[in-house]
Amino acid sequence: MEKNKKETLSETQVFERLTNPGVEEKHSEKQTKKEPDKDSSAASEVLDFLKDLVICMAVVFVITNFIVRPIQVKGNSMYPTLKDQSMGVSNTLGYNIGSIQRFDIVIIYIPEKNEYIVKRVIGLPGETVSYANGQLYINGEAMEEPFLDQDYVESYGSGWMPDVSEITLSDDEYYCLGDNRPHSSDSRYYGPFKKENIKSKGIFIAWPLSEFGTETW
Numbered sequence: 001m002e003k004n005k006k007e008t009l010s011e012t013q014v015f016e017r018l019t020n021p022g023v024e025e026k027h028s029e030k031q032t033k034k035e036p037d038k039d040s041s042a043a044s045e046v047l048d049f050l051k052d053l054v055i056c057m058a059v060v061f062v063i064t065n066f067i068v069r070p071i072q073v074k075g076n077s078m079y080p081t082l083k084d085q086s087m088g089v090s091n092t093l094g095y096n097i098g099s100i101q102r103f104d105i106v107i108i109y110i111p112e113k114n115e116y117i118v119k120r121v122i123g124l125p126g127e128t129v130s131y132a133n134g135q136l137y138i139n140g141e142a143m144e145e146p147f148l149d150q151d152y153v154e155s156y157g158s159g160w161m162p163d164v165s166e167i168t169l170s171d172d173e174y175y176c177l178g179d180n181r182p183h184s185s186d187s188r189y190y191g192p193f194k195k196e197n198i199k200s201k202g203i204f205i206a207w208p209l210s211e212f213g214t215e216t217w
Contacts, residue, residue: 067092067093068089068090068091068092068093068200068204069089069090069092069107069199069200070087070088070089071087071088071089071090071107071116071118071203072085072086072087073085073086073087073118075183076180076183077117077118077119077178077179077180077183077184077185077186078105078118078119078120078178078179078180078184079179079180079183080149080152080179080180081105081120081147081149081179081215082105082118082179082203082205082211082215083208083211086205086207086208086211087205087206087207088203088204088205088206088207089203089204089206090107090199090200090201090202090203090204091200091201091202091204091217092199092200094200094201094202094217095198095199095200095201095202100121100124100174100195100198100201101121101216102121102122102123102124103120103121103122103145103147103216104120104121104201104202104216105118105119105120105121105201105202105203105215105216106118106119106120106121106174106176106198106199106200106201107198107199107200107201108176108193108197108198108199109197109198109199110190110197111197116199117185117186118178118203119176119177119178119184119186119187119193120147120176120177120178120179120216121174121175121176122136122175122176122177122187123138123167123169123174123175123187123192124169124174125169125170125171125172125173125174125195126168126169126170126171127139127168127169127175128140128166128167128168128169129164129166129167129168129169129175130163130164130165130166130167131161131162131163131164132163133163134153134158134160134161137166147179148179149179156181156182159182160181160182161181162188164188167192169192170192172194172195172196173192173193173194173195174187174192174193174195174198175187175192175193176192176193201216202214202215202216202217203215203216203217204217
């Protein structure tokens with residue numbers, strides 16, 4: 001009995017297909033996967049690309065503004081500590097969560113020139129800074145500058161560092177100079193730098209390999 005029922009159902013299906021081809025087409029459409037629309041596929045690829053681009057830009061923004069800032073040394077104002085065209089990163093995270101110390105190397109933004117410069121912090125907020133006969137004075141007391149290359153300093157003789165009259169810094173100002181005093185545009189030219197214009201501190205040089213390492217990180 002069960003066998004006859006299966007055969008009758010089979011004959012019925014065959015009859016429907018012969019008398020109504022639409023049944024076969026609908027059945028075929030259900031079993032056949034619909035081909036993807038080419039325009040829809042292209043639009044999807046564009047959206048995926050834009051999504052990846054936005055994510056990459058967001059990652060770069062976070063890294064460069066909150067962790068490290070890529071830098072390239074331009075010029076010789078920090079020679080011999082930093083060489084021209086040296087490349088590396090500066091410590092944004094350490095600057096944001098910490099504080100600036102005397103003799104830290106910092107990256108400073110110059111709004112009027114829309115450029116960044118690399119200098120060393122000499123005077124801190126509230127201090128009085130001056131130079132006489134090449135000697136640094138902070139609040140009237142002589143201060144050594146151990147980071148300077150003495151052989152290089154002596155090669156310039158009395159022309160190394162001109163005298164600087166006493167200047168008292170406000171609560172948000174820093175006096176910054178280049179290590180290569182005869183060839184540096186710094187606080188002697190721009191005046192004290194505001195804290196808001198200091199973007200990061202410390203330097204890690206990755207290239208050239210001969211200079212590989214950190215400076216005041």
